[in-house]
Amino acid sequence: EVQHTVTVSPFAMARTEVDQTLWTGVMGKNPSSSDYQGVSLLGDRLPVQNITWCDAVGFANALSEKVGLRAAYTGVADCVATNTASVRWNAAATGWRLPTEAEWEYAGRAGTGFVYAGTSDVKVVCGFGNVADASAKAKFSGWTTFDCDDHSAGLAPVGTYRPNGRGVYDLTGNVYEWAWDGYATYPTGDSTNPGGAATGSRRVFRGGSWIVVPASARLADRWGNDPGGRGNVLGLRLVLGAPVPPPGP
Numbered sequence: 001e002v003q004h005t006v007t008v009s010p011f012a013m014a015r016t017e018v019d020q021t022l023w024t025g026v027m028g029k030n031p032s033s034s035d036y037q038g039v040s041l042l043g044d045r046l047p048v049q050n051i052t053w054c055d056a057v058g059f060a061n062a063l064s065e066k067v068g069l070r071a072a073y074t075g076v077a078d079c080v081a082t083n084t085a086s087v088r089w090n091a092a093a094t095g096w097r098l099p100t101e102a103e104w105e106y107a108g109r110a111g112t113g114f115v116y117a118g119t120s121d122v123k124v125v126c127g128f129g130n131v132a133d134a135s136a137k138a139k140f141s142g143w144t145t146f147d148c149d150d151h152s153a154g155l156a157p158v159g160t161y162r163p164n165g166r167g168v169y170d171l172t173g174n175v176y177e178w179a180w181d182g183y184a185t186y187p188t189g190d191s192t193n194p195g196g197a198a199t200g201s202r203r204v205f206r207g208g209s210w211i212v213v214p215a216s217a218r219l220a221d222r223w224g225n226d227p228g229g230r231g232n233v234l235g236l237r238l239v240l241g242a243p244v245p246p247p248g249p
Contacts (some may be wrong), residue, residue, distance in 0.1 A: 006102045007192040011241030013099060013107050016158035016169050017177065018059070018236050023048040026062050031055065033232040036154060036211075039139065045157035047175045047235045053203045053227035054079035056098060056178045056236045057087055063238070064095025072097035083201055084227045089180065096238040101181040101204045101222075102194050103239060108172075108207070108219045110165030115218050117164040117171035117207075122214060126150035128162050129173030130210045131217050144213045155210055172208050172217055175235030179204040183224025202226060209233035
């Protein structure tokens with residue numbers, strides 16, 4: 001991990017992850033996994049999960065159209081068939097979209113050097129997000145967990161815990177959040193509005209989840225996955241604002 005300076009254009013980020021009520025109201029069906037080893041993962045205010053990257057950009061467009069905004073993406077109908085290659089971001093559009101990885105990290109760090117959203121203290125992180133904790137350890141004895149208790153063995157309703165310094169909730173824990181970017185090694189030099197890899201098939205997701213070990217919940221931790229991948233830890237958060245993306249996916 002190499003620290004470097006990134007400049008991002010103005011944008012607005014949703015304060016919470018997309019919950020199952022909002023997703024179902026827009027898309028008509030809840031794709032979320034129902035349970036994990038007897039712990040229910042369904043609930044109106046629980047974050048939607050078990051979604052692919054193609055699902056995420058499709059939802060962003062559908063929500064935009066529902067509220068009268070110009071959709072941010074074109075080529076969404078062919079996203080699965082082309083392994084995302086058909087999807088293009090229209091920088092002039094006003095609609096909801098996925099954050100870039102740089103935008104996500106800007107929001108998560110909130111001008112600090114904290115390891116997690118809102119804190120660097122492993123005994124305090126449970127106050128800022130739903131992570132693998134003492135409640136999870138009591139239910140799943142083999143897990144590696146934080147030495148704190150957020151009182152949730154599974155998912156938690158969005159916005160349950162304290163926000164970080166920018167007023168955004170659940171940037172650490174609950175569900176991982178898909179980003180726009182293709183996955184690649186971070187550059188070491190300064191950059192402006194980076195948009196990720198120009199080649200390759202994996203897409204970035206960030207933020208840790210309710211199930212991961214402490215090292216994987218860090219704000220610096222980066223993951224890339226097949227855009228058709230889904231699971232009970234994969235969700236999304238949306239942003240507004242249209243910095244011009246560089247050439248790339």
